[in-house]
Amino acid sequence: MEEEKKTVRAVERALDVLLCFVSGHEWGLTEIAGLVGLHKSTVFRLLATLEDKGFVVRDAATEKYRLGLSVLELSANLSRSDDPSVVLLPEMERLRDQLNETISLYVRDRGERVRIQAVQSTQAIRRVATVGARLPLFVGASSKVLLAFADAGVRGAILAEAAWPAQLDRESFAKQLDDILRVGYATSFEEREPGAAAVAAPIFNRSGKLVAALAVSGPSNRLTPDLMHEYAPAIIESAHRMGTRLG
Template identity: 75%
Template sequence: MEEEKRTVRAVERALDVLLCFTAKEEWGLTEISARIGLHKSTVHRLLATLEDKGFLIRDEATEKYRLGLRMLELSAHLTRSDDPAVMLLPEMEGLMNRLGETITLYVRDRTERVRIQAVQSTQAIRRVAPVGARLPLAVGASSKVLLAFADPAVRALVLTDPSWPSAVDRSGYEKQLDEIVAAGYATSIEEREPGAAAVAAPIFNRSGKLVAALSVSGPSNRLTYEVMKEHASYIMEAARRMGAMLG
């Protein structure tokens, strides 16, 4: 049976509504309708159901919705002893103390990467990395790591996806991925945003499966290519220790 035939459309629509709240905290009916491409009457029924079940709260004054307490109840059971975001946090904190820059952990979700953990630098000028952010796989050190060390089928799937930005040459990007595999780490300077740089390494579990990308990021005037090259050995070693912790 094809994947799309196994899904329930009403559930998909309700989840699309909830996913709006990954972008900002409050949404109005009209805004959600425009974002997910559904008629306002349909969205209104979905919102009423989610509000009734406690997943959303409606502000009577502004008539906008925000996430409800039921979401907190669910998230309380998300943190488990085998959760990489929890297990690897002490190692990330140690790496931040050693290198003085922001440390982040990314996983791939289809054609995007998701930041699942971060330890912010304590320096006055630093890279701020909010947990939960979704970023494209076309740019950035962590993106390149997640594709370079992925299964060939995954790499091909992402590189041939229609959403791949036309400004990024696929063949040139794929050549970079091969070079990253040989080096064991990836770097990026101002690829996604001006003034930012990052160096990342892969984390494999004990079975040899790629689990996440470990990244060190900061201002590009401090994280020069030479500095990132020096940091790479520490990052790869930390990534190896982290991988040994994962089943």
């Protein structure tokens, strides 16, 4: 019984740490310890566990913590006015109706991208996008957008990953990212899987921070390279409208 109480108390403490982010989006270790009334060593261990599970992330530059994507994944069925997957849904539906292809919203989580929202095409043959899916950052239009428009430090760290695929030349990929940065969008044609194509553009909030990648995907025999370049201006315009909705 005593062990059960200890376990519950540990959960309570971890939840108290998470609840600190109700009153602020970013906190340092000392600040959190003061808010929850615990020793810094205890809070450090709690934060390490929460970080390992993706509930918080630590900014190496500022040494402050903020909420991680696991919070978003956990609340996937909870509509919130500040949730990009909810706020941007009407614009995603509008773009789907305009292009009649599957629309997806991706964010970067360390070395992966996560699909946080999707609107399926109504065509009989279509790309089916599963919300919550995690994909590598090495291939795909959205991956390239999330890397090309990321901070230089993030981009460099990913390119230096030891797990980088041997068949993918880092120098050529880096040059491709530079080209994407210049034109404002990325395309992929059967890069990750045969028969699939996609075009993506970055979404920046009103402060100019990259928050997500907006992607249009479909069968490669319909979403040809020429058509993707034709669609790019509409996707960029839609991404811009989405950004104005985000603080």
